[in-house]
Amino acid sequence: MKLTIHRGTKEIGGSCVELTTATTRLVLDLGLPLVDANREPFDSRAALAKPIATLQAEKVVPAIPGLFDADHPAPDGILLSHAHLDHAGLLHLSRPTVPIFTTSGTSKMMLAAAVFAAQKQLDRTRFREVVSQQPFQIGDCQVTPLAVDHSIFGSLAFLIEAEGKTILYSGDFRNHGRKPGMIRDLLNHLKAKTVDVLIVEGTHFGSEKEQGHTEYQLEDRIVELVQSAPALVMATFSALDVDRIVTLYKAAQKAGRVFVVDAYTAFVLYLIGRQAKVPRPSKDMGIRVFFNHLFERRKLDNIREKFLADRIELAEVLADPTKYVMVFRPTMVEFDFKSQLPSRCRVLYGYWPGYLNKPDWVELQKQVALVEGDFIRAHVSGHAYVADIISFVNSVNARTVIPIHTFEPQMYQDHFPNVTRLSDGIPFDVG
Numbered sequence: 435m436k437l438t439i440h441r442g443t444k445e446i447g448g449s450c451v452e453l454t455t456a457t458t459r460l461v462l463d464l465g466l467p468l469v470d471a472n473r474e475p476f477d478s479r480a481a482l483a484k485p486i487a488t489l490q491a492e493k494v495v496p497a498i499p500g501l502f503d504a505d506h507p508a509p510d511g512i513l514l515s516h517a518h519l520d521h522a523g524l525l526h527l528s529r530p531t532v533p534i535f536t537t538s539g540t541s542k543m544m545l546a547a548a549v550f551a552a553q554k555q556l557d558r559t560r561f562r563e564v565v566s567q568q569p570f571q572i573g574d575c576q577v578t579p580l581a582v583d584h585s586i587f588g589s590l591a592f593l594i595e596a597e598g599k600t601i602l603y604s605g606d607f608r609n610h611g612r613k614p615g616m617i618r619d620l621l622n623h624l625k626a627k628t629v630d631v632l633i634v635e636g637t638h639f640g641s642e643k644e645q646g647h648t649e650y651q652l653e654d655r656i657v658e659l660v661q662s663a664p665a666l667v668m669a670t671f672s673a674l675d676v677d678r679i680v681t682l683y684k685a686a687q688k689a690g691r692v693f694v695v696d697a698y699t700a701f702v703l704y705l706i707g708r709q710a711k712v713p714r715p716s717k718d719m720g721i722r723v724f725f726n727h728l729f730e731r732r733k734l735d736n737i738r739e740k741f742l743a744d745r746i747e748l749a750e751v752l753a754d755p756t757k758y759v760m761v762f763r764p765t766m767v768e769f770d771f772k773s774q775l776p777s778r779c780r781v782l783y784g785y786w787p788g789y790l791n792k793p794d795w796v797e798l799q800k801q802v803a804l805v806e807g808d809f810i811r812a813h814v815s816g817h818a819y820v821a822d823i824i825s826f827v828n829s830v831n832a833r834t835v836i837p838i839h840t841f842e843p844q845m846y847q848d849h850f851p852n853v854t855r856l857s858d859g860i861p862f863d864v865g
Contacts, residue, residue, distance in 0.1 A: 435597045435864040437631070440496035442838040443856050445469070446637050447476070447520035449839055450496045451603065452509070454861075455596045458573030459509040461501060461532075462592060462603050466523030467494065473841075475789060478519045479552060486527045494524075497859065501528050508532050511562075511572045513579075515605030516589035517543035517674065519553065526554040535562045535570075535577070539588020542705040543674050549734065550673070550698040566590065567623055580620045582607035585816025587676040587706055591620060593627070599864050600627055602830060604634040606839065609822040610648040610814060612677045621829050631864055632832035637817035640842030652814050653681045656782065659810060660689035663780040666755035667691070668762035671784030673698040675816070676712060678784055683713050686759040687720055694722045694751060694760040697729045700741050715744055722746035724760070727769035752776060764798050775805045782812040824849050836862075 435455050441448040447468020453460045467476040481494060486502060489495045500506035508529050514536035515521055522544065525534060534556065541556045541563070548555035564570065566581035578593040584606045592603045602624070609617050647655070660667050671678045679699060686693040693713075695703075700715040700723045707714060715721045723741040748770055751758050755776055762781065767773060781802050789795055802809045818826065827835055827850055834854050837843035846853045856862055 435599050435601075436861045437601065437633075437836075437864060438861045439633070439836070439838060439856050439858060440498060441465075441467070441858055443858050444841065444843055446839055446841055448494075449515075449521050450498075450524075451633060451838070452498055453575070453594060453596075453601065455574050458575050458596065459500075459507075460572060460575060460577075460594070461498060461509050461512045463515055463521040463605070464496075464501075464512060464524045464528060465521040466519050468520040469788075475792060478523060482519075482523065482526075482552070482554060489524075489527070495527065496524075501532065504529065511535055513577065513592050513594075513603075514540060514590075515592065515603070516540055516584055516586050517547065518586055518606070521606070523554075525556070530557065530560065532560065533562045534560045535564050535572075535579075537565070537579070537581075537588040537590060538563050539706060539709065540586075540590075541588075543587055543702070546698065546702050546705060547674060549701065549737070550729075564590075567619075578623075580623060581616050582620065583611040583613040583616045583677075584608060585611070585672070585675045585677065587674065587702075587710065593624070593629075599630045601631045601633065601864065602629050602832065604632070604826075604838075606635055606637070606817060607826075608816055608818045609826070610646070610819065611816075612649050612680060617826065621826075624830060629830055629832040631834045631836060632827065632830050633836045633838050634823065634827060635817065636823060636837050636840035636842065636846060638815065638820050638823070639840050639845040646819055647814050649677050649681055649814055652812065653685050656682065656685035656812055657688045659780065659782065659812065660685055660691060660759055663756070665778040665780070665807070666751065666776045667759045667780045667782065669759060669782040669784060669812070670762045670764065671782075671813075673702050673761075675784070676702065676706065676710065679703065680712060682759060682761075682782075683721065689759070691759045692720055692722055692757055694724050694746055694758050696724055696726050696761045696763065697734070697737060697741065699761050701737055704740060715741055717744050724748065724751070726763065726766055728763075728765055755779075764794055767798065767801055773801075775801050775807065777805050777807075779805060779807040781807065781809045783809060784813045786815075787811060787813075 547553035
């Protein structure tokens with residue numbers, strides 16, 4: 435068995451791994467870069483609109499024979515760990531004959547992002563649903579998906595067994611979210627296994643976040659921030675981060691405020707309502723739905739009908755701002771608030787801090803200051819802290835540890851004796 439990391443050996447994002455046996459080829463994730471060569475945020479939205487030839491010339495598309503071209507045999511399948519663009523952003527360019535194996539949750543996250551965020555939906559003809567801890571066969575490879583906690587619903591690690599070898603691909607994971615039991619379940623599943631190769635993410639190696647807060651601690655902090663706010667609280671974050679939706683909802687409840695979500699957030703809750711314990715968008719649950727200007731312009735009447743009974747107008751929110759915590763998008767400043775944010779509003783920022791240098795976020799902070807409001811970072815990472823990575827790797831006890839999804843692969847050698855560092859595009863013989 436051979437494995438090739440086509441992207442990810444020395445960068446965060448754009449993950450793509452190829453596994454090859456005598457008879458089978460698998461691709462694990464097929465993502466867009468997260469940052470460019472200068473470690474500035476990569477423009478994913480622009481990349482999604484570019485033709486494949488342009489992305490190939492820009493060396494964004496990995497050189498995997500048969501995955502994008504018809505001149506070679508196609509891989510036997512793509513294993514998709516989750517729906518973030520740095521893992522799924524190139525799927526739409528791959529050959530339509532290659533099946534994509536992932537969870538129903540990931541498919542639903544991609545649908546919501548396609549409807550509301552100009553991303554790409556998962557092709558239904560290619561989708562093969564998998565369930566955590568239920569193994570399936572692709573060629574001579576037995577694949578077992580294993581649920582992990584990450585900042586998007588439906589995330590997986592993959593265990594692949596073939597030719598007498600066992601490989602575990604961690605995908606993106608954390609142990610400080612709302613579902614810490616997922617890692618315990620994964621490790622319990624591995625107790626009877628000998629893992630030959632662990633390909634493990636190390637986003638926080640070399641960062642300031644060697645250890646940080648949990649999602650539950652963030653909930654407590656947001657309760658305090660809401661209780662002390664003199665006016666409207668507005669939370670900006672990814673609608674696909676279901677943990678964060680739940681955190682904000684619970685914090686609003688504890689602070690005695692109504693949670694106002696946009697249609698994007700409401701649609702995400704609607705899609706996963708039957709497979710996850712999440713609040714239902716309804717007045718009875720203390721949730722109201724605001725149809726912002728961009729939603730109205732899209733004319734998504736089938737989605738509108740689902741939430742009409744729980745609709746709230748912006749005028750009602752502004753008439754009694756201390757009553758609400760509101761999901762907020764920067765585009766709402768111009769289109770809904772008419773370039774004038776509510777007086778003394780408090781904006782809770784729930785994204786990676788690296789985005790704050792981008793012009794749109796700089797401008798938003800200026801707009802908040804103009805109305806004597808405040809702009810507060812209220813976020814915990816979707817990636818495992820260093821101490822949790824170390825604990826996880828030691829618990830798996832693999833014969834070889836291979837870094838991925840990190841800018842600092844050399845730091846693995848400070849913590850583990852059995853590290854093998856690869857370079858992008860260079861095959862590694864598992865044995």
